[in-house]
Amino acid sequence: MLTGKQKRFLRSKAHHIKPIFQVGKMGVxxxxxxxxxxxxxxxxxxxxxxxxxxxxxxxxxxxxxxxGTGAEIVQIIGNNIILYKESVDNKKIELP
Structure with a gap:
């Protein structure tokens, strides 16, 4: 479970990221x-x-x-969902 401080940190990191997946009429x-x-x-x-x-x-x-992925929901803003899951092999983000 992410704390408020961690979510705020991840939201700032995700601000410049473009969505790479789209969910359409077929759903999940x-x-x-x-x-x-x-x-x-x-x-x-x-x-x-x-x-x-x-x-x-x-x-x-x-x-x-x-x-389904075991990820944490950081934020739902507009029609975008920000997801975070700590990587096993490619750890890049250090949470505060």
Whole structure:
């Protein structure tokens, strides 16, 4: 579980990151969870964009992604979700 200070630190790091995944009308499936999990292992912090044609609520999408990947939800802002998962092999971010 992330503290408020850690979330604030991660939000500042994620500010300049572009979303690299998009969730559309197909919603969350095993394939996207697997790809996001691989990306989190390499990057630790990433943004996921939710397209307007997605039928699911953004909170539900964020919860499904976090549970499927074992990541923490840093923030849901607009149609973007910021996820963080500490990397085993590629540790780059030192949390305060």
């Amino acid at each position: 499936n095993d394939n996207i969870i697997e790809q996001i999990n691989d990306a989190l292992e390499k990057r630790e912090l990433l943004k996921v964009s939710i397209l307007q044609n997605c039928f699911e609520e953004k909170d539900d999408v964020a919860k499904q992604l976090a549970e």
